[in-house]
Amino acid sequence: MSRALKYTKPLVFLHGFPLDKRMWRQQIEKLSPHVRALAINLGRFGTKTPPGETKTSIKAMADEVACFLDEGNITDPVALCGLSMGGYVALRFAHDYPSRLDKLILANTRSLPDNEAARAKRNDLRKRLAEGERQQVLKELMKPMLVSGSPAAKEMQHIADEQSTEIIRSALEALRDREDATPWLSEIKVPTLVISGAKDTVIPSSEGAEMAKKIPSGQFAELPDAAHLSNVDRPEAFNKLILDFLTTRGG
Ligand code: MLT
Numbered sequence: 648m649s650r651a652l653k654y655t656k657p658l659v660f661l662h663g664f665p666l667d668k669r670m671w672r673q674q675i676e677k678l679s680p681h682v683r684a685l686a687i688n689l690g691r692f693g694t695k696t697p698p699g700e701t702k703t704s705i706k707a708m709a710d711e712v713a714c715f716l717d718e719g720n721i722t723d724p725v726a727l728c729g730l731s732m733g734g735y736v737a738l739r740f741a742h743d744y745p746s747r748l749d750k751l752i753l754a755n756t757r758s759l760p761d762n763e764a765a766r767a768k769r770n771d772l773r774k775r776l777a778e779g780e781r782q783q784v785l786k787e788l789m790k791p792m793l794v795s796g797s798p799a800a801k802e803m804q805h806i807a808d809e810q811s812t813e814i815i816r817s818a819l820e821a822l823r824d825r826e827d828a829t830p831w832l833s834e835i836k837v838p839t840l841v842i843s844g845a846k847d848t849v850i851p852s853s854e855g856a857e858m859a860k861k862i863p864s865g866q867f868a869e870l871p872d873a874a875h876l877s878n879v880d881r882p883e884a885f886n887k888l889i890l891d892f893l894t895t896r897g898g
């Protein structure tokens with residue numbers, strides 16, 4: 648990306664499940680000349696041996712984002728980009744801390760809560776993890792993340808494999824119990840970009856398009872040849888979408 652475009656506020660990335668902030672490597676590296684790009688580890692992901700309590704919630708993760716900004720003395724509103732679980736957290740942050748937000752990017756995510764089948768699946772995964780099926784569970788979770796044959800598959804699997812079982816189990820509970828964020832969509836005041844992957848089988852692109860319609864300043868973009876981790880499958884296109892959005896007045 649050779650343009651000298653700049654966005655003057657920080658851009659904060661929120662990762663998906665069961666990953667950590669390293670999933671944003673190609674965004675941090677390539678966008679840093681244009682914007683102060685930061686990534687956070689949510690819910691103690693990225694820590695190998697979690698000290699003490701691991702119980703978490705989407706709300707607690709949104710509070711972590713606010714703490715992160717406080718600790719970095721970031722008082723001006725920021726741009727937040729959350730993918731999937733990170734998107735659930737970004738929606739919660741937009742609801743709980745509207746004055747701290749300048750622009751919002753929601754990638755491969757949804758506002759709806761888990762339905763009964765999804766909740767049962769989370770419980771089953773938690774049980775299997777407790778029974779020692781960690782490797783198989785992580786493989787299954789990572790299978791639909793990227794387009795088939797992706798050169799990034801090993802890197803992403805490695806990140807998932809490094810997460811502690813307890814943290815994954817706690818996050819499954821948080822995902823299972825998250826609230827319906829749909830009523831909050833109409834209250835979002837900031838320009839919002841919703842990105843979906845045309846090949847995302849975890850959260851189909853049609854859901855992203857519907858969500859964007861419910862956000863007053865919402866716009867929608869679909870990335871072809873991208874599955875659930877659209878930022879990893881199509882890093883250049885993803886980065887261009889973000890930078891164009893951030894540097895366009897009014898989003
Ligand atoms: C994610 O990528 O964060 C997960 O697919 C979210 C979920 O399981 O709901």
